Amino acid sequence: MEQHRGFVDRHIGTTDAEQAEMLKMLGYASRSALIDAAVPPAIRLRGPLALPAAKGEEEALDELKAMARKNRVLKSYIGQGYYGTLTPGVILRNVLENPAWYTAYTPYQPEISQGRLEALVNFQTMVCDLTGLAIANASMLDEATAAAEAMTLARRVGKSTSNA
Numbered sequence: 001m002e003q004h005r006g007f008v009d010r011h012i013g014t015t016d017a018e019q020a021e022m023l024k025m026l027g028y029a030s031r032s033a034l035i036d037a038a039v040p041p042a043i044r045l046r047g048p049l050a051l052p053a054a055k056g057e058e059e060a061l062d063e064l065k066a067m068a069r070k071n072r073v074l075k076s077y078i079g080q081g082y083y084g085t086l087t088p089g090v091i092l093r094n095v096l097e098n099p100a101w102y103t104a105y106t107p108y109q110p111e112i113s114q115g116r117l118e119a120l121v122n123f124q125t126m127v128c129d130l131t132g133l134a135i136a137n138a139s140m141l142d143e144a145t146a147a148a149e150a151m152t153l154a155r156r157v158g159k160s161t162s163n164a
Helices: 016-026 031-038 057-069 089-096 110-131 143-157
Strands: none
Touching: 016 031
């Protein structure tokens, strides 16, 4: 059974009406007009790219698998004789299997975390601009910790010593 998994079938894009509405809001009659206004002629391609004919997902995977089959598995000399050693579980769990040692990303979805961090820094900048304060609290990734930090900061810099 031949499977066709097209990009269009898996992703929902904008409709023609939505695109027309966005272009109208920007003051352009077409996407070409928008591109003409945004992309300088000096950096544009003069003609079409010389690309091979498009392939479907299945054909592309077959071609990649054929390339991968050409690889040869050779003997590895990495380790210089220090192989077959026993690594204690605590080292394995806390060092070798801990992604903090080899990536800056947190173990959850980094795209979402990065987006939230960007939103927090934008919020912090806006609060500073609106209030004229030198600092604003938006340094924590989760809102509960940020609220606790804000209350602690307010207590520290406040003049009153009461808890009320």
